[in-house]
Amino acid sequence: MVSRISAHNVADAGQLAARALPRPIRDYLEGGADDEWTLRRNSAAFDEWMLCQNTLVDVSQIDASTELAGFRSSLPLLLSPTGMSQLFHRSGELAVARAAGEAGVPYGVSTMATTSMEKIAETGCQRFFQLYLFRDRGLTSALLERAAASGYGAICLTTDTNVAGNRERDRRSGFVMPPRFTIRSLASFVAHPRWLGGFMRNRSFRLANVIDHVGDLGSGSSVIDYVNQQFDRSVNWKDVEWLRSRWPGKLIIKGAMLPGDCVRAVASGADAIFVSNHGGRQLDGTAAPIDYIPAIRDRIQASAQLIVDGGIRRGTHILKAIALGADGCSIGRPYLYGLAAGGRVGVAHILGIFRAEVERGMALMGKTKIGDIGMNDINHLSELREAFLRRRGRG
Numbered sequence: 124m125v126s127r128i129s130a131h132n133v134a135d136a137g138q139l140a141a142r143a144l145p146r147p148i149r150d151y152l153e154g155g156a157d158d159e160w161t162l163r164r165n166s167a168a169f170d171e172w173m174l175c176q177n178t179l180v181d182v183s184q185i186d187a188s189t190e191l192a193g194f195r196s197s198l199p200l201l202l203s204p205t206g207m208s209q210l211f212h213r214s215g216e217l218a219v220a221r222a223a224g225e226a227g228v229p230y231g232v233s234t235m236a237t238t239s240m241e242k243i244a245e246t247g248c249q250r251f252f253q254l255y256l257f258r259d260r261g262l263t264s265a266l267l268e269r270a271a272a273s274g275y276g277a278i279c280l281t282t283d284t285n286v287a288g289n290r291e292r293d294r295r296s297g298f299v300m301p302p303r304f305t306i307r308s309l310a311s312f313v314a315h316p317r318w319l320g321g322f323m324r325n326r327s328f329r330l331a332n333v334i335d336h337v338g339d340l341g342s343g344s345s346v347i348d349y350v351n352q353q354f355d356r357s358v359n360w361k362d363v364e365w366l367r368s369r370w371p372g373k374l375i376i377k378g379a380m381l382p383g384d385c386v387r388a389v390a391s392g393a394d395a396i397f398v399s400n401h402g403g404r405q406l407d408g409t410a411a412p413i414d415y416i417p418a419i420r421d422r423i424q425a426s427a428q429l430i431v432d433g434g435i436r437r438g439t440h441i442l443k444a445i446a447l448g449a450d451g452c453s454i455g456r457p458y459l460y461g462l463a464a465g466g467r468v469g470v471a472h473i474l475g476i477f478r479a480e481v482e483r484g485m486a487l488m489g490k491t492k493i494g495d496i497g498m499n500d501i502n503h504l505s506e507l508r509e510a511f512l513r514r515r516g517r518g
Contacts, residue, residue, distance in 0.1 A: 127472045128465040133436045133457045136473055139464035140211070145318060146311040147296040148210055152459055154292035155403035161411070162403030165434030168411035172443045173507075175500045177489030185482045188227075189493045191451045192277050192395040192428060193373040194249045197227030198474075198481055199441055199451035199493050202458055203397075203432055204253030204279060206235030207300070207330075211463040213321030216243055218462060222470035224248030226478070231279055231453070234266065235350070239331040244273040251277035251375065255284065256362050257353040262336050267370055269332075278370050279397065280363065283378030285356045288405040360391050367392035377432065380415050382422040389426045395450075399432035402455055413444055417498075420448030438480025445493060446501035 130136040141149055155162030189199045202223050209215035216238040223230040229249040232240055240252060252270040257263050270278060292298075312319055333350060367374055376388040377397035385396050398412040398419060412433045419429060428450040435441060441452045454477075461469035490496050 127475075128461065128469045130461075130464065130472060130476070132476060133460065133473065136457065136460035136464055136469070136476075139469075140460040140462075143315065143318060143463045144211065145315045147293075147298040148318070150292040150296045151290075151298050152211065152456065152463070154290050155407065156288035156290055156405055157407035159403060159407065161400055161407050161409050165400070165403055165411045165413075166436050166440075167434075168413050169434065169437075169440045169443055171504050172413075172447070173502050173504065174439060174442060174446065174484070174488055175502065176487055177500075180489035180491075182486040182489060182491055184491060185485050186492050187478070187481050187485060189451060191229065191430065192251065192375055194229040194251075194276060195227075196229055196249075196451070198478055199445060200228055200474075200477060200481075201251075201430060201451065201453040202228060202230045203453040203455040204231035204233035204236075204251075204281075205455045205459060206233045207237050208233075208459070208462060209237040209321075211459050212466045212469075214462075214466045217246065218467035219458060219470050220246040220248045220250070222458075222461075222467050222474060225471060226474040228474060229276075232275070234332055235330055236332055237329060240266075240269055240275070241273050242331070244275070250275055251279050251373070253279045253281060253377070254366075255281055255353070256355060256358045256366065257350075258355045259353055262333065262353065263366075264369065265336055266332065267366075271370075271372075275372070277373035277375055277394075278366070279375040279377050280366060281377045281401075282358070282363075283399070283401050283405050285354060285358060287351075287354075288401070288407070290404060360387055363388070363391040363393075375430075380409065380412060380419075382415065382418045385419045385427075385429075386422055389423050393427055395428040395430060397430045397432040397453060398449070402433055413440075413447065416444060416447045416449050438477050438482075439484045441477070441481055442484045442488065442496060443501060445496045446498060448498070 128139060130139055188197050191201055216236050220230050220243045224246055231251050231253050232243050233253045234255055252275040254266060373394045374392055375395045375397060376393040378399050379385050379388050379396050380398055388396050398415055400409045412431045430451050430453050431444040431449045432453045435452045435454050444452050458470050458473050461473035
């Protein structure tokens, strides 16, 4: 049995995923909105920050575990909710859940999952459920009740999808749901027989968490159409308070980035905030989540946890985020690369890469616990440049 995929880092896994997926599916996974400036910025922003390397510290024992959103995680890392995981590998969400459970990392289950929240709960992994405030509040309430009954530890409300972003890659490649072959895309699908075999065994790509609620939609409609019609442009902070009053567990707000919005999130009852621009898939031209972390932490102090969601490709990215004031990070595309490349084994391999990079980075920084990392452990490039200019001026 294969126990790993041939990837030394997340970028390697991305290349394996690209080879495993037909172009329309690959573009859906990789794409962002408009010119994809924000998509690129999410990772590039980390390059502006430098970790401090303390020496002659006993680092024989490293503990990278921490508490995030009420979960005890073996790493300062969560798996972000991502929709329709069976698009990338026939094992879908169950493979991700099992790998997350084995690694001791909490998994965010999407409303748009192709496996029901109840089936995923059977894996026993630590889990939270991602939710939209739909126009049909009956659907939203039903999902809340099912999440509670299935032992989900938190609800993660996505707030940045009142309308879908302009994803031009999908339009060029002809991506639709469920996937359909066109003259333009047929050759790419046929060239990936392993993916095609999985697709032929599950051609419906059911949105398993909503299909039972939908009922008879009539001819010419689909569950995807129904869900798209349910996105509500009128959602506001009063709706968050409505959700808070109906959910007794931890509440995560995903999609707030401006410090003022994060203050409102705390006032509305959020326990944690995913500082996120939806992986660059919504509004192009926004800053990266990491850009906002120091200012948000200054505003909210210790009143809620901050999770950087976007652009995480290295364990050192996680350490930089923590030094700037975050409590941890979350990943989406990286674990989907692993899923596409090797199913459950691939996801486990990605989590192993992050574990090795975080623990090695901590040792080289002279840090033995996540809680020991703080603002004195990071510098912005501009600080060193300014220090040099001041010294030259004195000369």
